Amino acid sequence: MKARRRPQAARRQVLGTLAALAAAPLLPLRSSARAATPAATVERSLVAAPASVRLVPEPHPATRVWAYGGQVPGPALRVRQGDRLRVQVDNRLGEPTTVHWHGIRLPNAMDGVPGLTQPPIAPGERFVYEFALPDAGTFFYHPHLRSHEQLARGLAGALIVEEREPIAVDRDEVWVLGDWRLDGDASIRGGFGAFMDASHDGRVGNTVTVNGRVRETFAVRSGERVRLRLINAASARIFALGFSGHAPRVVALDGQPVEPHEPDGGVVMLAPAQRADVVIDMLGPPGSRHLVRDGFYRRREYRLLDIVYTDQAPLRTRALDAPIRLPANPLAEPDLAHAQRHEIVLRGGMMGDMSALPRGKAWALNGKATGCGDGAAMFDPLLIFRRGSSHVLRLVNDTAWHHPMHWHGHAFRVISRNDRATLRREWLDTVLLAPNESAEIAFVADNPGDWMFHCHVLDHQASGMAACLRVL
Numbered sequence: 001m002k003a004r005r006r007p008q009a010a011r012r013q014v015l016g017t018l019a020a021l022a023a024a025p026l027l028p029l030r031s032s033a034r035a036a037t038p039a040a041t042v043e044r045s046l047v048a049a050p051a052s053v054r055l056v057p058e059p060h061p062a063t064r065v066w067a068y069g070g071q072v073p074g075p076a077l078r079v080r081q082g083d084r085l086r087v088q089v090d091n092r093l094g095e096p097t098t099v100h101w102h103g104i105r106l107p108n109a110m111d112g113v114p115g116l117t118q119p120p121i122a123p124g125e126r127f128v129y130e131f132a133l134p135d136a137g138t139f140f141y142h143p144h145l146r147s148h149e150q151l152a153r154g155l156a157g158a159l160i161v162e163e164r165e166p167i168a169v170d171r172d173e174v175w176v177l178g179d180w181r182l183d184g185d186a187s188i189r190g191g192f193g194a195f196m197d198a199s200h201d202g203r204v205g206n207t208v209t210v211n212g213r214v215r216e217t218f219a220v221r222s223g224e225r226v227r228l229r230l231i232n233a234a235s236a237r238i239f240a241l242g243f244s245g246h247a248p249r250v251v252a253l254d255g256q257p258v259e260p261h262e263p264d265g266g267v268v269m270l271a272p273a274q275r276a277d278v279v280i281d282m283l284g285p286p287g288s289r290h291l292v293r294d295g296f297y298r299r300r301e302y303r304l305l306d307i308v309y310t311d312q313a314p315l316r317t318r319a320l321d322a323p324i325r326l327p328a329n330p331l332a333e334p335d336l337a338h339a340q341r342h343e344i345v346l347r348g349g350m351m352g353d354m355s356a357l358p359r360g361k362a363w364a365l366n367g368k369a370t371g372c373g374d375g376a377a378m379f380d381p382l383l384i385f386r387r388g389s390s391h392v393l394r395l396v397n398d399t400a401w402h403h404p405m406h407w408h409g410h411a412f413r414v415i416s417r418n419d420r421a422t423l424r425r426e427w428l429d430t431v432l433l434a435p436n437e438s439a440e441i442a443f444v445a446d447n448p449g450d451w452m453f454h455c456h457v458l459d460h461q462a463s464g465m466a467a468c469l470r471v472l
């Protein structure tokens with residue numbers, strides 16, 4: 001049986017390759033054996049539907065969720081840089097949805113923002129997304145319609161774009177971090193969009209999962225080098241992960257390579273939608289156990305899980321001697337000397353300016369409290385950029401709350417915080433602003449279209465902290 005099927009699969013792949021070449025006649029022939037691996041079109045399908053999964057262990061019952069492919073998180077999509085991804089999305093939820101490919105620099109029409117880049121996918125309907133993957137890195141996908149509820153009910157999954165020449169590690173692992181507000185019977189508590197959540201720090205939950213489960217342990221072998229891809233898929237919770245007995249080195253943020261470094265205090269910070277790739281050499285002795293804790297919220301520190309070493313003999317006794325720096329992605333470098341400057345001021349929330357309240361909103365960007373896409377009416381872009389031009393955008397958080405601000409379709413360098421130059425000028429797609437903090441981000445507006453710019457605390461987004469920025 002298997003022998004009969006194989007040639008078929010191979011033939012399909014060859015046909016896909018020919019189609020790809022036909023579409024790009026100007027691609028030069030490549031010479032090296034490795035680079036000669038052709039770009040493929042990877043086809044996947046996702047069905048969004050209610051499902052039942054076990055988030056918390058027995059004796060708790062299973063939880064009714066909304067899921068992609070019946071699982072939480074949704075299936076991890078793994079592709080290679082330069083590939084095309086074609087995903088058929090079937091909506092079997094009781095309400096419309098869309099899928100947004102967070103952090104991917106794709107054509108505007110594939111960005112998944114209802115009312116802005118596409119109509120909503122009605123229940124029973126289908127939409128096919130197709131786009132190329134210019135950047136390697138750790139990304140994720142999630143709905144962009146009523147996302148403060150759809151994401152919190154379980155709709156999110158990892159999208160991993162592998163480098164054509166990856167760094168040497170023994171294992172490449174993904175931790176999708178989820179946060180749930182559950183009742184005692186493990187069911188998801190209702191009350192989405194509550195003003196109390198929207199005007200404070202969002203719908204922070206009471207149950208944290210790693211890859212869809214409350215976990216006790218993560219098993220490792222002594223001596224191995226693990227690349228851990230951390231994805232914060234929570235709708236509001238911020239993580240500050242400490243790995244006792246280990247020294248994680250951050251090699252990428254939001255999918256984009258960064259100068260490898262040990263984070264401040266050894267703690268990996270992840271705001272909603274942020275990702276971090278860390279390399280950890282597991283140098284503890286066989287049989288040992290080490291705490292991974294999340295200490296972001298004061299007096300609410302908890303154990304995420306324990307790293308548990310198997311009894312196997314060490315794979316090696318010292319850290320693997322191999323480089324961990326990732327190859328750069330093809331991002332355009334902003335021309336700071338000639339960049340245009342802009343400012344966006346974040347206001348609102350409890351203990352802040354509540355002038356948007358009469359319009360039923362808790363937050364505003366430059367005084368405007370609207371939803372751009374995400375089921376709300378469109379409005380004029382807050383800023384308009386000419387394609388190919390460089391910009392420095394100063395973000396001022398004039399509130400008492402944290403806000404991870406995300407811009408679609410682009411990556412940007414964080415060049416300063418509170419008027420001090422950043423050490424690494426990291427590329428991000430989601431920048432966390434602490435209360436009263438300001439930051440400057442710099443970018444080339446090189447992807448035409450209307451792109452959402454919003455807070456990724458999803459209750460904040462739904463409550464006015466959203467805009468769109470146009471690239472002409």
Ligand code: C2O
Nearest residue numbers: 100102273406452
């Ligand atoms: Cu993760 Cu507007 O999205």
Ligand code: CU
Nearest residue numbers: 403455457460
């Ligand atoms: Cu916010």
